[in-house]
Amino acid sequence: MNKLNREKFDASKVDVNMKISDYVKEDLKWYLPFNKPFRILGFQWINEEHIYRRLPTTPKYKISEGVDAGANCTAGGQIRFKTDSTSISIKVKLSGAANMYHMAATGQCGFDCYIGYGEMPIFCSSTKYDHTKEEYQYEFYNNPEDKRIKDIILNFPLYQGVREVLVGLDSEAYLYNPKELNNENKIVFYGTSITQGGCASRPGMCYTNILSRKLNMECINLGFSGNGKGEVEIAEIINTINNVSCIVIDYEANCITTELYRATLPKFIEKLREKDKDVKILLLPMVYSSKDLFYKQNKINKEERLIFMKEVYEDFRNKGDKNIHFYDIRKAIGEDFYEATVDGVHPTDYGFYIMAKVLYKEIIKII
Known part of the structure; x- marks a missing residue:
């Protein structure tokens, strides 16, 4: 040797x-x-x-x-x-x-x-x-x-x-001067560690950066690892950003309890609507994780929050808000998405690529 x-x-x-x-x-x-x-x-x-x-x-x-x-x-x-x-x-x-x-x-x-x-x-x-x-x-x-x-x-x-x-x-x-953007309006993403880019191997593979390239638009990443929990104060701050065409709300995973999600989601949307009733709002549920396979309560909690998210979406639509949208990204990416994660939760580069691919099709339909 x-x-x-x-x-x-x-x-x-x-x-x-x-x-x-x-x-x-x-x-x-x-x-x-x-x-x-x-x-x-x-x-x-x-x-x-x-x-x-x-x-x-x-x-x-x-x-x-x-x-x-x-x-x-x-x-x-x-x-x-x-x-x-x-x-x-x-x-x-x-x-x-x-x-x-x-x-x-x-x-x-x-x-x-x-x-x-x-x-x-x-x-x-x-x-x-x-x-x-x-x-x-x-x-x-x-x-x-x-x-x-x-x-x-x-x-x-x-x-x-x-x-x-x-x-x-x-x-x-x-x-x-850099190449002109296709659209000077912005897309704001508010959410979790996944939104922030955990655990991409390099920055360009965070799904918001992939979408920024594909759309050639400015994508504002307001993912706060473990801490984006639908605080109405963040909605107030988002309201100070000008020229926003779409706000993607994806913070469910940071709400450990269904009660917290129930207490925050309607108020968060209502605060955003105080500024602009025309900006598009896109609600996303949490993607699949390996815990869904092994922990029954984890899956139950997710299903409860998904049902509630749909109820909130339908309630706003029934009240005349035609600019709020819901997209079940879980169905689009498949139940075996956990195979495209680092730790059962946070996506690999491939996982982020899958997310960006399906979200791109949805976002171009609504903006």
Whole structure:
């Protein structure tokens, strides 16, 4: 047995694709994406605060400690721009190091890069770095022969905060305004850890980011892991976001009891309707999990909440609200969805792809 085989296995020693790299091309020009022609999506208060945060730093409405902390996670954030640079790099300062046991550091704390040439950008690469660190730099792309103008999307980490990010491009490269969105209206997703992106292996595979690319629209991710529980104060904050075409309500999984769901869902919708009776509202039930197979009460609770959700939907429709919609995503994705999860609950990339695929068809019908 050789020395390598006797030691603790280190994949980076035997596979070059597993190596961590902080190399970036020299002679780059570094940009703060706050400035034009960069466009930042997903942070509604960034122009006033210049902070990568999903809620106001000092909201007018009281929010829980869990929601306040979760708002610093940058799920759904994007940097969009267009350039002829032959290389694309990034420097990042995080709020903390990766620390999740069932979610890849590339999803929790990493960025990923999509590149397009007029069509919808496709995945290029994601940051590979020392996950014990709070700062890193990474070269997404370096092809001296590619001087074409490229559409770029950089997706922010899903489960960590970002204190600073710099984009590195060739010093002589030109920057252009990003490709125009198909629709300047926004879609707001309010919900759970699944909404936030747990446990995608990289940010671009969170289902709200997949939909943002497919729809070419701004999707606001207000998923708060374990803490989005239908608080009416969050509805108040959502009401301050302008140009919203659709609000997707998907927080059922955070309501441990049916009583909590019953107490919050009608009031949450009513508060949203105080601002806009025409914005589309889409109600989603919780997706299937492996617990449904083994814990009878878990399945009973889900069925109770599903019945109640349908009752609320029908009640609003009967009162004349024709802009509220219900979609049983569970039927669309199938009862064996748990096979597309990391831990029986949180989707893998494939699970998120399935969710986005079925939701895309539903959303384009109603917006």
